[in-house]
Amino acid sequence: QVQLVQSGAEVKKPGASVKVSCKASGYTFTSYGISWVRQAPGQGLEWMGWISAYNGNTNYAQKLQGRVTMTTDTSTSTAYMELRSLRSDDTAVYYCASRGRWEEGLYYYYGMDVWGQGTTVTVSS
């Protein structure tokens, strides 16, 4: 069936890096992008960015520029999100999402109907 399966929970110290994986199955991986969304404990949803699995184009949230890198491996239908220089306020559940819609003229990717189960990243000394 159509699904995204994410890697397991991580505990990191401040200043370290984390790399979360998201493996797709049941649909044509390269026909869509992968968005990453995070949710701090008890808080709302926050867009982190997206990557096109077709051509590797990316669009990152301004507040994360320079600390985040999103990549894909089309041979394994897997997307990765790496976040560096971790801080305590990066503690959150990180979700990947796909099978969305492109609005090319606005460089906007939205309406994802497949989501991963979430990966908890805890940043603590």
Added chain:
Amino acid sequence: QSALTQPASVSGSPGQSITISCTGTSSDIGGYNFVSWYQQHPGKAPKLMIYDVSYRPSGVSNRFSGSKSGNTASLTISGLQAEDEADYYCSSYTRSNTLGVFGGGTKLTVL
């Protein structure tokens, strides 16, 4: 602070209808028809319920409907059921951020 404003909570009894609002500006909701709504149960991933203001993805109950008037989008749930109790988030394109923006979320309680 979210760019889109949602009520913190709404409630309704089984069988009733409720509406959740999502207020933005002419730079987001008012200017584009790219409003989406997501449902999130505790400890679960979000689920797409509505896209492009009023379209339902395959498999989403027709008890869920979306609309927009001016700078405010709305999600209406008719025939409330216990399983509808969840958090609901709106999202829209915004000229200031090509990633889009979420509302702060609304907790729906089914009494």
